[in-house]
Amino acid sequence: MSEKISEKFSRGELLNVNCPSREVLKRVTSRWSVLIFLALRHNTLRFSELRRAVGGVSERMLAQTLRHMEEDGFVERIAYDVVPPHVEYRLTPLGQELQGQVVGLADWLELNVNRILAPRDKA
């Protein structure tokens, strides 16, 4: 019985409360991770470069989000043992795959934002 549970949630179960994908979805769609995916789309970036690239992010949230993305296997952290410290972040192959989906969503939004916001301005 119990060994069947994992199979039960193999697909199409995001709508189920207990679907393990829910947790991942929550982190992937979190406020800053989407923007970090965009920033790392083509580049490997250092912490401070990321901070400048992602407008409005605080050090705290950038570090926290990067740690989560690293835990999820989307981001690789490369630390050079020098002074002053030098750390680079880049997307893993898994992260690159997901980035494709995230960018698809983001691009659609940027292209169509006027269709969304314009009607509201008239009201």
Add this chain to the structure above:
Amino acid sequence: MSEKISEKFSRGELLNVNCPSREVLKRVTSRWSVLIFLALRHNTLRFSELRRAVGGVSERMLAQTLRHMEEDGFVERIAYDVVPPHVEYRLTPLGQELQGQVVGLADWLELNVNRILAPRDKA
């Protein structure tokens, strides 16, 4: 000068703090809207049906998220003037377009969740 501002943010500016797409992104990637997009993927659903379809959502958040999605033009609310009340929700054409992007992300997550979660279980 000022009339140029809207053009400045026409594309590739999600990383900018002041990009108007930021607000839309926030609502689209909010906890429940993603799941509502999935639930309304193929069907028109009533409020109570949506409540059952989207596991774990409270009445309050379902109503609130639906209102936001309606304001953004993604969801159409159809109220029949009968007793007891009968209200249906369905995606607008705009919502259908966005749904394609959201579903792409969700499907990828469900298909690859094991590649994400499995490594952590070993640790």
Add this chain to the structure above:
DNA sequence: CGGCATCCCTGGTGATACTG
């Protein structure tokens, strides 16, 4: 049935200061 109003509390987030 399909909500809205209210209370309440957790946790996500920002600001600041500090460290290796």
Add this chain to the structure above:
DNA sequence: CAGTATCACCAGGGATGCCG
């Protein structure tokens, strides 16, 4: 440079009760 630690705030979200 690349973070961590601490504090404080308030929006997100759950629970409950009421209404057309």
